[in-house]
Amino acid sequence: MDRLPDDIVQLDAETFASEGSQHHREELRLWLRLLTCTTMIEGEVRRRLRRDFDVTLPRFDLMAQLDKSPAGLTLSDISKRMMVSNGNITGLVDRLVASGHVTRRASETDRRAQVIRLTELGRAEFRRMADAHEGWIADMFAELTRDGVDDLMALLGRTKDSVRKACCNA
């Protein structure tokens, strides 16, 4: 089931919690607010990628992975790194090959594996999108002060550690 792209931006997951009446309601509200922020930002990024570059978020994410790995990645590397299932990665790669943004060649160390690399065109196109993306993100956090950004970064760092600990204990 895919997330909805744009329509969701106005939707507020916190309304989910309005009827809760248990003991940990504060943490539940916090989680739903975190989810709402992420969903809003992701939806807006998805919308602007399509509007300004006519690309999907998975395509952008895949090109970001390849941009970080000049030596290339196998399909299996990509599956592991991307925050999506590998179901459609083959299709994404096919389309990027067809548009001249990536190459696909047999690995020199493992002939059964294919290595995917950005072409120069692909890298230039990705950098253009990445610059715009970084500006959009800055824009979306623009109402936070410098201290606000730092404090939020620190608190989310503590959250990550806390979640990791809970996951290990489960």
Place this chain on the structure above:
Amino acid sequence: MDRLPDDIVQLDAETFASEGSQHHREELRLWLRLLTCTTMIEGEVRRRLRRDFDVTLPRFDLMAQLDKSPAGLTLSDISKRMMVSNGNITGLVDRLVASGHVTRRASETDRRAQVIRLTELGRAEFRRMADAHEGWIADMFAELTRDGVDDLMALLGRTKDSVRKACCNA
């Protein structure tokens, strides 16, 4: 393209930003940390729902929507409220009808529309899952102090306002 369920919990989106060298790198890192936290928590919730109740996250989310609306919801209401596309909602509802957790009846005001409601069994089952879910979330935020929870809530509130403003201006 679906998000991966569990495997992702260890994956850290912040590594995406490690090579950035532009002007707004702090905000980009903040966004990736926010995304990482959300992905970790969502993945863990998905994993525990499956492990403890043998249900999927979309099924849980749909039951949560129905629990909040005792008068029932049409498929179209559900599409608007759920944070997923409506592609599989019909299938989800079919399975919930088959398992006796919801009913589907023609609307009294619009004969063409069908109204979906939780059965008593469905409500009891959802409440059991919701109680566990609330405990899991509390567990995942357990390492934050009370002040930490309050501060994070306030900062995410400012983030929501900031994102909303950026989206309106786009």
